[in-house]
Amino acid sequence: MAVVVGLILFLAYGPDEKAVIEQSGQWRAAARHHLVEAVAIFFVVEVILVGFSIPVGFWLTVLAGFLFGTWLGTTVVNFASTAGAVLVFLAARYVFADALNRATQSRPRLGRWQAAIHRGFQAHSAYYVFLLRLTPVIPFWVLNIGLALTPVRVKDYWWATQLGMLPITLVVCHAGASLAEITTFRDILSINVLLAFGLLPLVPFAIHQFLSLKFKV
DSSP states (O other): OHHHHHHHHHHHHSSOHHHHHHHHHHHHHHHHHTHHHHHHHHHHHHHHHHHTTOSOHHHHHHHHHHHHOHHHHHHHHHHHHHHHHHHHHHHHHHTSHHHHHHHHHHOHHHHHHHHHHHHHTTTOHHHHHHHHHHSOOSOHHHHHHHHHTSOOOHHHHHHHHHHHHHHHHHHHHHHHHHHTTOSSGGGGGSHHHHHHHHTTTHHHHHHHHHHHHHHOO
């Protein structure tokens, strides 16, 4: 809701659309002209932001699609966000574990999230990590920390995180790439852009159903 309100206010009172579109086009052209440098900077920035649990992953993914296109943007975001998530996981497990356990005991909501995660690991640890990443109900940074308090192996955490985030990352990057094609602010509400964002809730549901039928878990 806040995003919609912000978008309406931006369209009504924001800067001149021609200037914004031209400037964003120049940024995109500069990123393409200095592609290696731009990708490296973007990668490092995302790893740092994810590592510090700053919740800007969605907007960074849109930006990656806008600057680099669907496929390169997806690749950069998927590896960078996974690297950041692994750093948080390792820090939480080996540096802050005692403090985090005390925090979960004193905060009922955080404790309930941790208990729900532990229940999932009774049967399928890597698969459960995959499903949690595929269906981002729990905040990304909370999940990074909470999973560190479970017995999941680092290797399983890494590949399940990378694979589980891939479908959503692809869809959001495609939406960002679609934004690169607009010529007026009205195009933000075009069928192409709306369909790209509309896939977000459908992708995890479809994959979850497919896996449930195929593997009976």
